[in-house]
Amino acid sequence: MTITTCIFDAYGTLFDVAAAARVVAEEPGREKLAAVWPQIAADWRAKQLEYSWLRAVAGTYVPFWEVTKDGLDWAMERAGLQDDLELRERLLALYWELPAYKEVPFMLAHLKAAGKNCAILSNGNKDMLEGAVDSAGVGTYLDALISVDKVETFKPAREVYDLVGARFGYAPEEVLFVSSNGWDAAHAAAYGFNTVWVNRMGLPMDRLPGKPGRVLSDLSTIPELV
Structure with missing residues (x-):
């Protein structure tokens, strides 16, 4: 057919879902992110998907944007960057411009x-x-x-x-x-x-x-x- x-x-x-972390890591003054951005990008994507599956199974749907933010928060905490709120907002903003x-x-x-x-x-x-x-x-x-x-x-x-x-x-x-x-x-x-x-x-x-x-x-x- x-x-x-x-x-x-x-x-x-x-x-390209890795682009947000990669682009921000190249900005001046982002040395901490530059050292770990591949890990953050990978963890962010992995948790984004895992949380979507778990929410589907549990019947606790929220819009994907909320799952995306939760995934980034986990990734940043694992990398020890959870207190950098400006970085968080910058990464989230670029996710709308992949x-x-x-x-x-x-x-x-x-x-x-x-x-x-x-x-x-x-x-x-x-x-x-x-x-x-x-x-x-x-x-x-x-x-x-x-x-x-x-x-x-x-x-x-x-x-x-x-x-x-x-x-x-x-x-x-x-x-x-x-x-x-x-x-x-x-x-x-x-x-x-x-x-x-x-x-x-x-x-x-x-x-x-x-x-x-x-x-x-x-x-x-x-x-x-x-």
Whole structure:
């Protein structure tokens, strides 16, 4: 069946989540952060995801922005920087301006030229996604920004993936779902989507019921698949 719709995860897939810590670490007077920014970036992302899963299981949903702040607070405390409130605010501000990976505009432009629907399906709340999309300048290529806020739970809950069909009206087999999270691509595959795992870090395959249909190192060849 022909692929009609290309759905992308946002954070880590289209947008570089490590950029906030990396950029701030390069600013004058940020020597303490410069020494630990890779750890903070990794811990921030790990806790952001862990807290979303735990909240989904426990039924204690809050918007992803609250999860993002909680994850940063944990990461900063682990690095001994929890008292630097100005640094915290600076890092959080830049999370609304994450850059897209360099291949993203070209890739999306080619998909739209081929007549494909393109959208984001993300844990991020709508205003977070709008900020990242506007900052990266890729809004013209996207038909929808779909947030889990509509169902008040997080990926990989099935009701999150249901949002794609509700928005576009296509069967799962007509959808190409792309994520940099192996667990997300695996669950999307089990749901019935065609899937691509963008494995930028060369990680092992997750041991989960579903398996991504393709594994790529970046997004540049996505248009060739559809």
